[in-house]
Amino acid sequence: MSSSTAIAPVSSRADLSAAGSAANGTEEQYVTFTVGSEEYGVNILAVREIRGWTPESRLPNLPDYVRGVINLRGIIIPIFDLRARFGGGLTQVTKRHVVVVMQVGERTRGILVDAISDILAIGHDAIKPPPDVDSGLIDAEYLSGLYTAENRMVTLLNVGKLFAGEHVDQDAMPRAALETT
């Protein structure tokens, strides 16, 4: 998967950000990855590391896209299955699958994707707003824009919003009851 805008391998992320900001103040680095035939990108500043798949421990009574939790050097982080999140069913994991560990606010979480594809420096003006899609189909809130690299479309994700529902602490109170009738 070659790309003219790919300027460095994943491992030298620090150089990248420097290069990116030097080139253009409005340009930012994105890590892109694939899920099936689709390509998604997240802001590199949110990415803490990329690691191979390790078996998760399941969590009870949650939507299937919450795969479970893993041990990341002593801290416990949840892993979300991006394919399942987008309604594509659970990923059949293999050793080649990767987890993108991201820092979202104060929380660390991982998303399971098929493969890392690229690092892109994207100027703000090159990002097109997402089309007006049926909100019943996809919740457009977590899409921060679309970007065209060569002839591919990269969907840029707003990770903060993507799993927003998953860190709202459940209220132990019977609040639902209070709102009835």
Add this chain to the structure above:
Amino acid sequence: MKKKVMTVDDSRTMRDMVSFTLRGAGYEVVEAADGQQAMSAIATTKVDLVITDLNMPVMDGLTLIRKLRAIPAHRTLPILMLTTEADESKKAEGRAAGATGWIVKPFNPDKLVSVVQKVCG
């Protein structure tokens, strides 16, 4: 073989100080917070010396000394009492109970070590 000293004191500070000082001088130190704890610890661990405070909850130091002396195996166990202000009446009581000697609190670390060496080598 390191000699094992038991420090019995309800004050953690005092126990820490005794332990620290004696460990520094090459002793092994076990701690107990009152006479009762000391009794049960001694039942299972052989110690070479007991250094006990007098005023403690549950079982005071003098009672501890008397109880230990009542046990044949501990009749010759060195027991030092830690007392404040060199209270003469306490010393006499301690002596009658079977204490080996006394150390006055606050103690000088060197003095503590030399006294301990004197009674248990």
Add this chain to the structure above:
Amino acid sequence: MDDLSRFKQTYFDESAELLAVAEAGLLRLAPGEVDMDEVNAIFRAVHSIKGGGGAFGFNDLVAFAHEFETVMDGVRNAEIPVTTELVDTLIRANDLLARLLSHASDETEAPAGTTDDTVAALRRFLGKDETPAEEPPAAPPPATVYPDDEDDEAGIFGDALAAIQAARDDQPASGGPIPEGKVRWTIVFRPKAELLLSGNEPTYMLRALRRLGEAEVVCHLDKLPSLRDLDAELLHLSWTVTLLADPQVDRAQIDDVFEFVADDCDIRISAEAPPPAVIPPVEPASVPQPAPVSTAANLPQPAAPAAPPTTPAATTSGSAKPGDGAKRPNGGAGGTGGDHSGPTTHTIRVDLDKIDRLVNMVGEMVITQAMIAEHLRDLPPGQFQELLEGLEGLAQHTRELRESVMSIRAQPVSSVFSRMPRLVRECAAMTGKEVMLVTSGETTEVDKTVVENLVDPLTHMIRNSIDHGLEGPDERERIGKPRAGTVHLSAAHRSGRIVIEVTDDGRGINRAKVLSKAIEKGLVQPGASLSDEEIDNLIFLPGFSTADQVSNLSGRGVGMDVVRRNISSLGGRIGVYSTPGEGSRFVLSLPLTLAVLDGMVISVGEERFVLPLTNIVESLRPKPADLHGLVNKCDVMMARGEYVRLVHLHRLFGIPKAIDDATKGLVVLVETEDGSRLGLVVDEVLGQQQVVIKSLEANFRRLDGVAAATILGDGRVALILDVAGLREMSRHNTSGSDAGSPSASPSLPAPADRSDQRQRQTV
């Protein structure tokens, strides 16, 4: 030798606890019913503060503590009657002691005269009336950190010097010229037969003499009885020691050797060559060459003959082997100051984050070590023995390391609980109610930050209980309750959380009133049908504070909603259980995020979970006859003569490939916070293990039925189950058949106080 100032922080911490103990005791102290244990505890607290203070040279504090202690001693010996005035004075004294401690801690001086009034007040109880400025307190040691008066520091039983002086003359001469620059001491040591019974050992005394110089020891067997008459506990030997010592060695050092035994023996000491009197006193600071004194003579492993019978009269040569090197300079004559110059502090303040990192790393180590252990288990037996032993050592060290690291942060809740009696006293006074506070479980340890954050919620909950929960004494009497209401404050570890309960035996929550207020405030829509429990919990809603509930006590602008918010910010939960006319129970549970838990690892399908050991009663494999269906909705099982509701963990958690038939799997009988039981159906019990509690909330969120998570030996995450949560879930799952558990608890179960310690107080 390091100095002891490194223990200052321990001292201040301990003193703070002791002050709290003393305060709690003083608050309970009342004329008439004097609990001597209590009085002794107060005395000991003050005594310990004084004792430690002396070690650090806090003279003002020691002087004042001494006054305080003297009065407490009088109380303890029943010489001073307990009056309200006395108690007030003592409480004041305790407060003042706290102030002096904080001055000592800040290294500031208390303003001159700070203690005058209180000291005067204390002395009045002793029948003294002088002003404190006139007469400096007698007992405490003066300015120096260690008193120099050797004789007072440690001693002999009896007047050693007199005995020694009396015996100066008698001396069997040991011939030969005295070497240049040496002094020859002759010491005749004839202990009484009972010497050994005081725990003294002559061998060590002889060794001590050898440390002072080159010694020749002769053992006399003249008193030794025949073997038949020998009593092994009696001493029949005596010794003559000829000691060639440097002139720096003085008489006091030799006397010192025998200081504990002077009463139990006959000792004669004499010197030849330069008479002892000429030897200049040894100033610790001015010893120019400390080395020769101390290393001059040293001990070869001494001398069996010193010990009792069999060996015949013998002369052991104690000549020095310089290479042995004395381990430490002997005595140094009290010179501690010389070792270190300049003040060094051994207490440091450490950022909590740093400790947290340490705690995390230790947690990692525990896991890594468990991982290694798991791999090694697969090795062929008999081989790699050393590796296994090494690992065992590592495991031991890791455990100790973890314990010490954990202990840095863990604190007993007693530091919070002990503030409550005062609060209760104030509240009772303000409301005119009679209140008895009962506390239990105060030794329960919890993380420091949690302890600190407990103060406000507990304060508010207790105020709330007294203000709203308890009836006035007259009303209580009218309805057949004791005039004094009881507030029970308890703490316990359960399911990897600390559970704190505030229970009162008051009127309970007035549901009709709460509901109507909630409707009035728009918090609940009119006509909503709420269960009793839901109504009770309305009091935690923001904005729920009713006009006629505002009083000068609780109505300080803080509602239960704030309490609840504070608790949830700590990752905790709070709930209330109330029975009209019988009382209310607030249950607050908080995670022990840094704690370690003893757990049982169980498996369900391919998943593994950890059950806190504290919840587990037993695990059993039921026979088909033990199982019963209940209205086709849930299974119950007969266990120990009691019907217990079965909960299939795999059903609750939706775990595939698990055993459904309890007779094929295992039932773990667990007990929840309020004592009710549940049978958890699991596949297998894998074993007991200590696990490091990891937060699930930090990066994700709380889950029903899950207390926290941990990492097992293979590096995989396992969830720690929350038994109470599981019970809640299973209730909802089988809702409709609320007859779920025949042993279903009433809404106000007996307060869970299987606690070890209880304290009562009347106000």
